[in-house]
Amino acid sequence: MKSHNRHLKRTVLSNHAIRIGLCVTNNLAAFTAISCIVSITTVTPQLMLPLVGDLAPPHRRASAMSIVVSGFMLGILVARVLSGTLTNFTSWRAIYWFAFGMQTLILALLWLFMPDYPSANPAGLNYFRMLYSILQMLVRHAVLVQACLVSFFTSCTFTSFWTTLTFLLAGAPYHYSSLVIGLFALIGIAAMLCAPLYARLVIDRFVPLFSVIVCESVILLGICLGTYLGSFTVAGPILQAFLLDFGLQGAQTANRSNIYSVEPRGRNRVNTAFMVATFGGQLTGTAVGNHVYARAGWIGSGSASVGFIGAGLLCCAARGPWETRWVGWRGGWSIIKKDKKTADGKVVVAAGEKQDENWKGEERKDEELPPPPSPPAYDEKAVVEETNAREVDARDGSEKAVDAGLRSAEDSRLQSTESLEIKTAEKSQEELDDGKRGRA
Numbered sequence: 461m462k463s464h465n466r467h468l469k470r471t472v473l474s475n476h477a478i479r480i481g482l483c484v485t486n487n488l489a490a491f492t493a494i495s496c497i498v499s500i501t502t503v504t505p506q507l508m509l510p511l512v513g514d515l516a517p518p519h520r521r522a523s524a525m526s527i528v529v530s531g532f533m534l535g536i537l538v539a540r541v542l543s544g545t546l547t548n549f550t551s552w553r554a555i556y557w558f559a560f561g562m563q564t565l566i567l568a569l570l571w572l573f574m575p576d577y578p579s580a581n582p583a584g585l586n587y588f589r590m591l592y593s594i595l596q597m598l599v600r601h602a603v604l605v606q607a608c609l610v611s612f613f614t615s616c617t618f619t620s621f622w623t624t625l626t627f628l629l630a631g632a633p634y635h636y637s638s639l640v641i642g643l644f645a646l647i648g649i650a651a652m653l654c655a656p657l658y659a660r661l662v663i664d665r666f667v668p669l670f671s672v673i674v675c676e677s678v679i680l681l682g683i684c685l686g687t688y689l690g691s692f693t694v695a696g697p698i699l700q701a702f703l704l705d706f707g708l709q710g711a712q713t714a715n716r717s718n719i720y721s722v723e724p725r726g727r728n729r730v731n732t733a734f735m736v737a738t739f740g741g742q743l744t745g746t747a748v749g750n751h752v753y754a755r756a757g758w759i760g761s762g763s764a765s766v767g768f769i770g771a772g773l774l775c776c777a778a779r780g781p782w783e784t785r786w787v788g789w790r791g792g793w794s795i796i797k798k799d800k801k802t803a804d805g806k807v808v809v810a811a812g813e814k815q816d817e818n819w820k821g822e823e824r825k826d827e828e829l830p831p832p833p834s835p836p837a838y839d840e841k842a843v844v845e846e847t848n849a850r851e852v853d854a855r856d857g858s859e860k861a862v863d864a865g866l867r868s869a870e871d872s873r874l875q876s877t878e879s880l881e882i883k884t885a886e887k888s889q890e891e892l893d894d895g896k897r898g899r900a
Contacts, residue, residue, distance in 0.1 A: 472570060475501040476563045483556045509716065510727035522668075522717040526659035529713055530652045533705070537645040537652065544642020594729050601722045602786045604730060606779050607715040608737035610672060613772035615741030617679060617765040618708050620749030621686070624761045625697055627753060628690060647698055651706035658710050667781040668718035670795040672711050676776060679707035680769045687762025712738075 478501065481494040509528060516524035546554045598605055625644065629636040663671045686700025719734060720727050745768070753761040782791025 471501060471507075472563070472567050476560075476567055479556070479560050479563060483553060483560055507728070510720070510731045520664065521720065522659045522663035522713055523656060525716055526656045526663070526709070526713045529709055529716075530655050533709055534649060534652050537648040537705075540645035541642045544638045548637065548639040548642075590729055593726065594733050597723060597726070597730060598733060601719075602779060602783075604719050604722055604733060605786075606775055607719045608734055609775040610676070610772045611712065611715055611734060612737045612741035612744075613768045613775070614676065614679065614708055614711055615738050616745035616748065616768040617683060618704060619742040619745035620761060620765050620768070621683070621700060621704055623746050624749045624753045624758065625701075628697065628758050629694075633692070634694065644697070644701060647701040648705035651702050651704075652709060654706055655709040655713065658706075659713050663710070663714050663717060666795045668714040669776060669779075669781040671714035673773070673776050675707040675710035675714065676769060676773050677707075678703050679711075680766065680773070682707065683762060683765045683769060687759055687766070690758055690762070 475498060478494060478498055482491065482498065485491050485494065509525060512521075512524050512528050542558065543555045546558065598608075626641055628634070629641045629644070630638075662674070682700040682703025685703070686696045689696030690700070716731070716734065719730050723730050745765075748764055749761045752764045756763075778787050780789035780791060780793065781795070783789060784791070
């Protein structure tokens with residue numbers, strides 16, 4: 461059976477070997493080609509998040525994923541600080557050698573601590589069938605399409621801000637160096653530390669759509685403050701960086717918690733569809749942000765981000781948390797989970813059962829994957845008792861075998877004695893009969 465463990469180790473090892481080329485090459489075409497290959501083979505986050513969705517219990521899935529997502533986002537933000545610091549004092553190659561060393565550490569940690577967990581994909585599902593099944597999921601599950609659209613527009617605002625922020629801080633009236641601009645990522649680190657607490661207090665308690673709307677509203681507030689204050693005070697970009705990173709992570713965690721329930725045995729494919737939309741939004745945001753900034757400046761690019769986040773809020777408003785169809789708010793406006801033990805709050809209904817006629821939510825059978833088997837804990841007392849019991853059983857068995865042997869030997873002796881007595885009696889009777897015939 462295929463396992464996540466072996467596949468993940470092979471992927472990280474191949475990516476690790478390819479990264480050497482980025483550290484030593486002097487050719488731009490080769491550097492571009494190797495960068496493309498590294499980007500294609502860097503799929504560890506896309507394997508880790510669905511694995512966390514498999515291992516975590518449904519009612520704590522959001523909290524578990526928020527911790528992992530915080531680690532991913534923290535790595536992105538810390539990389540900005542380190543890259544700005546290293547390039548300010550050393551050459552640009554130093555950051556690639558540093559990344560190579562970190563990849564070596566990741567490979568060692570995975571090799572030592574990553575548990576072996578079987579793949580949930582059915583046998584015979586090849587790569588092209590997986591791609592086709594992703595399209596089928598988008599047709600079957602409206603909540604997946606909604607989450608993908610929201611993630612697309614949210615990611616547009618994220619990359620548009622961080623791309624154009626460099627131009628704003630490097631120009632008038634700030635004229636900051638690359639080192640100071642890189643330190644702005646520390647603001648996002650503070651937001652990352654708050655996200656797991658938000659997941660525990662809000663996402664785990666309310667329906668995911670409510671958490672997404674709250675986070676989108678926080679992002680909208682941050683964009684408005686940063687856009688219209690950033691031209692004359694640095695407080696605007698600082699507030700926007702904090703609120704944007706906090707809202708992005710909260711929305712991503714809530715969306716993942718929602719969509720991982722639609723296909724329990726296909727979470728990797730669900731995550732693929734979600735991340736394609738996310739990365740598409742990042743590319744779109746970078747392109748649109750640069751283009752608009754070149755024409756209309758900081759306020760123009762910020763206004764475009766307001767449009768992006770407004771489109772995301774419209775996608776949230778188009779479909780309610782209990783809606784079973786593609787558009788509408790059937791089932792009510794309640795933000796409280798109907799079932800606290802599920803990730804999306806919907807009531808789990810076993811096959812053949814029905815809810816009462818007044819219930820308006822969505823019936824769903826939440827097929828959770830079984831956890832990986834764990835070795836039993838060592839209990840010295842239990843082991844001693846089991847050993848003594850086995851010795852007693854063996855001793856009793858031996859005694860029973862000896863008793864049976866003795867009884868069998870006694871029976872054989874008695875049978876032999878009886879047989880001898882019978883033969884002796886018969887012989888004596890024959891001799892008596894012969895004596896009578898001789899006298900006669």
